[in-house]
Amino acid sequence: MGQTLTEKILSDHLVEGELTPGEEIGIEIDQVLMQDTTGTMVWLQFEALDLDEAQTELAAQYCDHQTYQFDFKNTDDHRFLRSAAGTYGAHFSRPGNGICHNVHKENFAAPGKTLLGSDSHTPTPGGLGQLAIGAGGLDIAVAMGGGAYYVEMPEVVNVRLEGELPEWSSAKDVILEMLRRETVKGGVGKVFEYSGPGAESLSVPERTTITNMGTELGATSSIFETDEKTKDYLERQGRGDEYVELTADDDAEYADEIVIDLSDLEPLIACPSMPDKVVPVREVAGKKVEQVLVGSCTNGGYEDILPAAKMFEGREVAKHLEMIVAPGSKQAGEILAREGWTAEMMAAGVNVSEATCGPCIGIGHVPASDSISLRTFNRNFEGRSGIEDDNVYLCSPQVAAAAALEGEIIDPRDLADELDDLEAPGVELPDEYDGSKTDLIYAEDAIDDDLIKGPNIGEVPLQDPLGADISGEALLKMEDNITTDHIIPATSDILKFRSNIERLSDFTLSRVDETFAQRAKEAGSGVLVAGENYGQGSSREHAAMCPMYLGIETVLAQSFARIHKANLFNFGIVPLAIDEETYEKLEQGDDIEIVDDVAEGVKSGQEEFTIRVNGDWEATADLHASERERRILTAGGKLPLTKQQAEGG
Numbered sequence: 001m002g003q004t005l006t007e008k009i010l011s012d013h014l015v016e017g018e019l020t021p022g023e024e025i026g027i028e029i030d031q032v033l034m035q036d037t038t039g040t041m042v043w044l045q046f047e048a049l050d051l052d053e054a055q056t057e058l059a060a061q062y063c064d065h066q067t068y069q070f071d072f073k074n075t076d077d078h079r080f081l082r083s084a085a086g087t088y089g090a091h092f093s094r095p096g097n098g099i100c101h102n103v104h105k106e107n108f109a110a111p112g113k114t115l116l117g118s119d120s121h122t123p124t125p126g127g128l129g130q131l132a133i134g135a136g137g138l139d140i141a142v143a144m145g146g147g148a149y150y151v152e153m154p155e156v157v158n159v160r161l162e163g164e165l166p167e168w169s170s171a172k173d174v175i176l177e178m179l180r181r182e183t184v185k186g187g188v189g190k191v192f193e194y195s196g197p198g199a200e201s202l203s204v205p206e207r208t209t210i211t212n213m214g215t216e217l218g219a220t221s222s223i224f225e226t227d228e229k230t231k232d233y234l235e236r237q238g239r240g241d242e243y244v245e246l247t248a249d250d251d252a253e254y255a256d257e258i259v260i261d262l263s264d265l266e267p268l269i270a271c272p273s274m275p276d277k278v279v280p281v282r283e284v285a286g287k288k289v290e291q292v293l294v295g296s297c298t299n300g301g302y303e304d305i306l307p308a309a310k311m312f313e314g315r316e317v318a319k320h321l322e323m324i325v326a327p328g329s330k331q332a333g334e335i336l337a338r339e340g341w342t343a344e345m346m347a348a349g350v351n352v353s354e355a356t357c358g359p360c361i362g363i364g365h366v367p368a369s370d371s372i373s374l375r376t377f378n379r380n381f382e383g384r385s386g387i388e389d390d391n392v393y394l395c396s397p398q399v400a401a402a403a404a405l406e407g408e409i410i411d412p413r414d415l416a417d418e419l420d421d422l423e424a425p426g427v428e429l430p431d432e433y434d435g436s437k438t439d440l441i442y443a444e445d446a447i448d449d450d451l452i453k454g455p456n457i458g459e460v461p462l463q464d465p466l467g468a469d470i471s472g473e474a475l476l477k478m479e480d481n482i483t484t485d486h487i488i489p490a491t492s493d494i495l496k497f498r499s500n501i502e503r504l505s506d507f508t509l510s511r512v513d514e515t516f517a518q519r520a521k522e523a524g525s526g527v528l529v530a531g532e533n534y535g536q537g538s539s540r541e542h543a544a545m546c547p548m549y550l551g552i553e554t555v556l557a558q559s560f561a562r563i564h565k566a567n568l569f570n571f572g573i574v575p576l577a578i579d580e581e582t583y584e585k586l587e588q589g590d591d592i593e594i595v596d597d598v599a600e601g602v603k604s605g606q607e608e609f610t611i612r613v614n615g616d617w618e619a620t621a622d623l624h625a626s627e628r629e630r631r632i633l634t635a636g637g638k639l640p641l642t643k644q645q646a647e648g649g
């Protein structure tokens, strides 16, 4: 039987297990990437593991999420990251050089290689045939030390794209259509492999918009076959020699097939506050808009900003709104500036920002209260923009620019009817991506050979080995789809403590219950209760590390998001699955006792544990864990386990 493209790349990198969906496999990692908010912990953990040098073919550290250096903490963090990259042999991308996924795509992403990144949108370079997966920081540290990365073998689903995109529709509409059909849970345990004539018609930047937002489907990764378009893109980036032809076998068997006819797609928009609340733009047309942003790792490329810039040329954005363009990389910004588009946009009333994630996580350009913000980003979780009751819509650059010109949400086709001279903007790739490399400090040119730690760089917290009794009070009961943004918000006032767990943990779950951290500290231990898809969103391991620091030993949830579940194991928190009836019955404040000897049960492969609530009623909670994950839990987390193994324990 033939293989899918995903299976081919995994076979080439397999070090443990078999490619049977649902089974755990260990794979060798060729490249790792880190961003600034997760990177400090990766390097502190790398240091704690007593490792000398990055063992992967390539390691790259980016400074992108928090580039506005409000006070010394962010600047100290960036200096620490530069020193760590230099000390351990990684490339370093300075603040302002761009978002990790964009800069990695431009400079390092390579077809057929595996990439592990401490950011959930790491799958972005799947658009040029790289198998890229997001993971927690500790997994990155271990992979960078030469260890395998373990993941459940995903099901591979073929997404067959037919036809060609009509005018005014874009790659963003392809992935919004996927979200409309499959929802934010539809990709869990899956890799989406795109193929067909429609896929061939898309450029690499269009493909990476789709693979980037596969994360919002909950997918392990998304990938396109490589072809002339991939080769052409790499050549324009000056890396044509890295091209490899990669296709699935003709007789490859997929777990499922989804067919999308691109010619049927109309401009779509995701309504507040979930990326899968997708409707045609015309259904929400007429709503007044007060802020529009074009940028992010999804639509911050030269090819994304160019259509908007063309629409702005010789026109003005509506006076009552703020229109911001934040290029995803300095390369994109430089080319737009050289070609004169930056001046055109500025003349039209656009505020051109530095290349940063910033507003995507509420750092800068926070919307006004009770207003609508249209963004070309990938997430619109409530509060992520920096204000609790936000109204963030997600759309393509074309739809965003149309709204900025009209002052309200409008289908760009209707705007084109209104304005005689507005034509659908074509998207051409530049002959050569000739942005400078000034802000990349290659490993071989490192300027530091020792770690520089400022006062805000803390210690890596360690957990004791798992005990027999992990009973405690249900300190918090939460609903479905709790995101890592709920657990540890990524806003600037909080994120600046990312390297200081003692201080950061004070904000744990503060967006759900402000008293939580204090109550957890007083209790000294406790249990969290949640509904479906607990921990969806980012790869932020702080969302497991901080609860661990506060003494949380188990989470009872109906289901867990993939990366977060791995992070819970990594930090010694037992993730137990409960059914809906148990969830409904449980109440905050309940006294939860796990009747079994937990340490013994975890070690011996026990799957069902009995919980007794208030000494009154009992239910079953399931532990779905591989042998390796059980060893991690038993040791109190992956860091203590890896240290034990290194010491021969």
Ligand code: F3S
Pocket (backbone or CB within 6 Å): 065, 099, 100, 101, 119, 121, 296, 297, 298, 356, 357, 358, 360, 361, 378
């Ligand atoms: Fe940055 Fe937002 Fe992407 S935080 S990495 S632009 S999802």
